[in-house]
Amino acid sequence: MIEQGFVYSGNPARVVFGFGTTAALPEEMARLGTRRALILTTPAQEDAGQKLADLLGETAVGVFPGAVMHTPVDVSDLAADRARQIKADVVVAIGGGSTTGLGKAIALRTGLPQIVLPTTYAGSEMTPILGETSGGQKRTQTTAKVLPQVVIYDVEHTMGLPVALSGASGINAIAHAVEALYAREANPVISLMAAEGIGALARGLPAIAQDPANRKARADALYGAWLCGICLGSVGMALHHKLCHTLGGSFDLPHAETHTLILPHALAYNAPAAPEAMARLRTVLGADPALALFDLGRAVGAPASLAALGMPADGIARAVDLALSNPYWNPRPLERDALTALIQRAHAGAPPLAA
Incomplete structure (x- = not known):
């Protein structure tokens, strides 16, 4: 029984969940009307980014393997500059919270849409929250500008998670x-x-x-x-x-x-x-x-x-x-x-x- 009123706001996002759902990435890019993807990874997951590039073929125009913990502002600026230079029209992030955070930071700076393929259980891909670190302090902000448009949950990506x-x-x-x-x-x-x-x-x-x-x-x-x-x-x-x-x-x-x-x-x-x-x-x-x-x-x-x-x-x-x-x-x-x-x-x- 509900005794008090409440406010519920649902954040928009398209979710594709299952095993082997990474195969849907080209279709999801097309659904967004995008054709030039910048793929983001951490240094350790660069191979995973390259596999996505192979899947996307000519619609993958770059891989940026520089995502690091706590989303340093200087890394965010560098990645956003890269996106502009290669004329990316979508950011594809594969990884955990660090990579997702970098994708959000780029979206904030450029307005680009995001597709996220989580490989951990961080959950950042479902939030309008961005935390960036500068000068030894982490500052957060909440804005719909950083919400990913599509999240592809492929359980296969988590099978090897230690x-x-x-x-x-x-x-x-x-x-x-x-x-x-x-x-x-x-x-x-x-x-x-x-x-x-x-x-x-x-x-x-x-x-x-x-x-x-x-x-x-x-x-x-x-x-x-x-x-x-x-x-x-x-x-x-x-x-x-x-x-x-x-x-x-x-x-x-x-x-x-x-x-x-x-x-x-x-x-x-x-x-x-x-x-x-x-x-x-x-x-x-x-x-x-x-x-x-x-x-x-x-x-x-x-x-x-x-x-x-x-x-x-x-x-x-x-x-x-x-x-x-x-x-x-x-x-x-x-x-x-x-x-x-x-x-x-x-x-x-x-x-x-x-x-």
């Missing part, structure tokens, strides 16, 4: 949906997607850890990541994402692994102020959702602590200062001592504890 990266990337996706449940703009439609997405990932990720070739588990995880990405793209962010943006941009920590470590602690912090969200989370994660997420990280082989990621202990105070400056809306007020304790526990690899 177990540890699969787990961290998947828990990163779960974080999108967890915060959507208690976001200021939360609504019942997004909450349904959030629970479905979290449940699919909570099923799929441990099965992938046991058998990386489990096709059903891989499909569950990618499906869950899609839904969780929709959640992030439809409502606002809160403490968890603020902390992860702060830590990633300021200490150059890996994106998905940082989300994996912070999520249980941020959820425990907000639990007292979000009873409805916690009740829904218990239906898919069990009696103690924060501890369940902490245990899930261990089960999938994710790093155990911020210290293991390379964050110095003397950076905790700076991280708290940054989190308190220009904070995101949060259901529980931000308290310096409690935030310090939260980051200290994540730094040490201790289990979450409600403050």
